[in-house]
Amino acid sequence: MTETxxxxxxxxxxxxxxxxxxxxxxxxxxxxxxxxxxxFWALGVMGVLVTLCALxxxxxxxxxxxxxxxGAIYLVNLAVMPTCRYLVHRWxxxxxxxxxxxxWLTREWRIVPISRVQRIDTERGPLQQVIGLATxxxxxxxxxxxxxxxxxxxxxxxxxxxxxxxxxxxxPGDAT
Amino acid sequence: xxxGNPTPDTTAEPAPGPESHPEIPWxxxxxxxxxxxxxxxxxxxxxxxxATAVLDTPTGPAWPLLVASAVGVSATALACLRFLSTxxxxxxxxxxxxxxxxxxxxxxxxxxxxxxxxxxxxxxxRLAGVRVVHIGSGEARSSFKLDALTxxxxxxxxxELMPDAAGEPEEEAGRETLGPQxxxxxxxxxRFRKPWVLYQMFSVxxxxxxxxxxxxxxxxxxxxxxxxxxxxxxxxxxxxxxxWWSLALCLAVAYPLGFIGLALTFVMSHxxxxxxxxxxxxHPVLLTRRGLLSTRTVHRxxxxxxxxxxxxxxxxxxxxxxxxxVITTGLRQGPDEDSAAGVLPRVRMWEAxxxxxxxxxxxxxxxxxxxxxxxxxxxxxxxxWAACGPAVVTGxxxxxxxxxxxxxxxxLVGVGAWPVTLFAAVFSYLALGHALSGSYLVVRRGAxxxxxxxxxxRAVIGWTLRQSIPQRLGRxxxxxxxxxxxxxxxxxxxxxxxxxxxxIKGSTPQLxxxxxxxxxxxxxxxxxxx
Numbered sequence: 001m002t003e004t005x006x007x008x009x010x011x012x013x014x015x016x017x018x019x020x021x022x023x024x025x026x027x028x029x030x031x032x033x034x035x036x037x038x039x040f041w042a043l044g045v046m047g048v049l050v051t052l053c054a055l056x057x058x059x060x061x062x063x064x065x066x067x068x069x070x071g072a073i074y075l076v077n078l079a080v081m082p083t084c085r086y087l088v089h090r091w092x093x094x095x096x097x098x099x100x101x102x103x104w105l106t107r108e109w110r111i112v113p114i115s116r117v118q119r120i121d122t123e124r125g126p127l128q129q130v131i132g133l134a135t136x137x138x139x140x141x142x143x144x145x146x147x148x149x150x151x152x153x154x155x156x157x158x159x160x161x162x163x164x165x166x167x168x169x170x171x172p173g174d175a176t
Numbered sequence: 177x178x179x180g181n182p183t184p185d186t187t188a189e190p191a192p193g194p195e196s197h198p199e200i201p202w203x204x205x206x207x208x209x210x211x212x213x214x215x216x217x218x219x220x221x222x223x224x225x226x227a228t229a230v231l232d233t234p235t236g237p238a239w240p241l242l243v244a245s246a247v248g249v250s251a252t253a254l255a256c257l258r259f260l261s262t263x264x265x266x267x268x269x270x271x272x273x274x275x276x277x278x279x280x281x282x283x284x285x286x287x288x289x290x291x292x293x294x295x296x297x298x299x300x301x302r303l304a305g306v307r308v309v310h311i312g313s314g315e316a317r318s319s320f321k322l323d324a325l326t327x328x329x330x331x332x333x334x335x336e337l338m339p340d341a342a343g344e345p346e347e348e349a350g351r352e353t354l355g356p357q358x359x360x361x362x363x364x365x366x367r368f369r370k371p372w373v374l375y376q377m378f379s380v381x382x383x384x385x386x387x388x389x390x391x392x393x394x395x396x397x398x399x400x401x402x403x404x405x406x407x408x409x410x411x412x413x414x415x416x417x418x419x420w421w422s423l424a425l426c427l428a429v430a431y432p433l434g435f436i437g438l439a440l441t442f443v444m445s446h447x448x449x450x451x452x453x454x455x456x457x458x459h460p461v462l463l464t465r466r467g468l469l470s471t472r473t474v475h476r477x478x479x480x481x482x483x484x485x486x487x488x489x490x491x492x493x494x495x496x497x498x499x500x501x502v503i504t505t506g507l508r509q510g511p512d513e514d515s516a517a518g519v520l521p522r523v524r525m526w527e528a529x530x531x532x533x534x535x536x537x538x539x540x541x542x543x544x545x546x547x548x549x550x551x552x553x554x555x556x557x558x559x560x561w562a563a564c565g566p567a568v569v570t571g572x573x574x575x576x577x578x579x580x581x582x583x584x585x586x587x588l589v590g591v592g593a594w595p596v597t598l599f600a601a602v603f604s605y606l607a608l609g610h611a612l613s614g615s616y617l618v619v620r621r622g623a624x625x626x627x628x629x630x631x632x633x634r635a636v637i638g639w640t641l642r643q644s645i646p647q648r649l650g651r652x653x654x655x656x657x658x659x660x661x662x663x664x665x666x667x668x669x670x671x672x673x674x675x676x677x678x679x680i681k682g683s684t685p686q687l688x689x690x691x692x693x694x695x696x697x698x699x700x701x702x703x704x705x706x
């Protein structure tokens with residue numbers, strides 16, 4: 001067995017390192033898009049739960065509390081989540097890497113070097129099309145390593161993807 | 177670069193498809209397989225016929241026999257269909273296969289993408305002198321097998337797709353064609369040792385080795401009026417001893433038998449095991465040969481090896497045993513030992529370390545590196561979860577018990593889970609560790625199934641850092657390491673932020689410069705005001 005060394009105090013790399021946040025915010029319409037999205041989901045899920053509660057007497061004892069809890073979660077999600085996310089989400093692309101920060105309760109930083117990118121696309125759902133937003137998808141050789149940047153202005157997204165595709169083609173690397 | 181799209185360098189050759197290269201003929205599989213399947217058919221049908229027609233007194237339900245016969249018939253039919261419909265060929269650029277009678281399916285692997293050519297043989301293949309050839313491309317979607325080719329054809333195909341640098345002697349007298357091939361230069365890394373048999377024997381699941389076939393036999397004998405369950409019941413004196421003592425007695429008999437069964441299986445599959453480094457196609461190759469009756473050879477392109485994994489489930493960890501597999505781009509990595517990535521059976525840790533050091537040459541073995549422990553907060557977090565999880569479960573079960581959905585005592589399950597989860601939390605914390613060693617990064621994790629991973633820095637294709645609210649307060653972060661090799665990603669849970677950032681900076685300095693900086697220089701890329 002390899003013995004573990006005592007915890008962090010004996011750390012040789014004691015220089016204090018920090019993570020820089022990515023440069024850009026997502027578009028403001030992200031809040032609207034996320035709210036509508038959540039609203040539709042909430043209507044669907046709560047509709048099913050409430051119907052079940054109303055129809056099935058036998059299950060109500062335990063279904064009712066679940067419905068209430070799910071309802072409360074959706075309320076919080078609707079009220080706070082889109083804005084919180086907007087305040088947190090950031091993205092950045094450079095000639096070397098694609099880098100994003102996402103999440104609201106749990107934060108997540110993701111970075112992929114351009115030389116390992118296999119494919120970059122934009123994606124626009126129906127709701128996004130109406131609002132004029134787009135999502136950038138970056139695909140790598142590892143399903144875990146991909147990045148999606150949601151809620152960009154459609155023009156910005158198009159431009160970024162075109163730019164990134166140009167760089168990926170110019171960057172040597174087997175993408176694996 | 178983009179998978180699936182025709183890239184400029186492939187325009188010179190015809191696009192892949194069954195119609196390309198009409199001048200190269202398609203080959204058939206070996207017809208011997210059809211004969212051996214017919215024999216199998218007879219063997220599978222005879223008991224059913226005996227029971228229903230000859231004895232004519234099916235006292236028990238006859239359907240298990242009918243099912244067995246039906247399975248045998250359909251397996252033979254499938255084998256015949258496979259023989260009729262499968263064609264394969266090797267062109268200048270690709271290995272191709274078409275299957276399917278009604279819907280023709282076409283698969284191909286570009287020859288430069290062929291990562292492994294294995295051959296395996298079950299007893300019936302051996303009797304027929306044929307081999308199943310597995311052509312691995314690294315992707316499950318395009319890999320395929322040819323079931324089956326004659327031994328000579330299989331060997332020819334293997335040599336064509338993965339030619340060894342120097343010519344080999346044709347065939348040693350009395351030896352398997354596909355078996356040992358004294359290549360140009362072979363460095364033996366590991367060789368079968370007798371104690372290994374002992375290490376494979378002791379498994380919690382050993383009992384299944386006995387009970388599985390026993391139940392099969394039970395179903396088989398039922399139509400003949402023999403009730404095996406009753407017989408066993410009489411043997412252990414079920415009436416007198418009661419359920420638990422009978423069960424204990426059965427287990428006491430079944431486990432030793434199971435251990436012996438496992439030992440035999442291991443000897444059959446791993447006898448003469450050798451792991452050697454040799455050359456094929458001018459590439460260094462890690463080659464495994466093993467098997468008593470059915471020889472299996474596995475070629476692994478060493479240029480695609482990106483690291484090594486030790487896997488130690490709890491019981492083995494206490495016994496000091498580990499399973500070793502290489503992390504490669506290409507080979508599918510699964511927990512099962514048969515997957516080509518496994519380079520060693522279950523052996524002692526020190527042995528595995530020695531082999532690992534010889535597989536990953538060129539620097540001090542990363543798996544010897546002392547691991548850094550993670551901050552205490554990681555332990556606290558695990559203990560809190562371990563305490564809260566069962567508490568919540570207990571509460572919910574108690575409430576459900578009160579509302580008559582579940583039995584009243586159901587909440588005891590939650591209480592019983594407590595010590596288990598608390599121990600798991602401690603084990604999980606003790607398993608955590610990471611290190612940087614030469615051109616490798618090492619991460620270790622896993623409460624029950626501990627795995628230690630040594631991965632080359634060049635196989636890291638990005639980083640994902642996750643930080644939940646408690647982690648943010650405790651200044652900890654979970655790092656996920658995406659990679660095209662092995663399991664596609666490895667996780668370093670709950671390192672302190674400082675450890676994690678130093679880890680990232682140490683393994684990919686260039687990429688780290690994009691998003692990690694020193695605190696003093698903060699604001700180098702400060703975000704513009706919103």
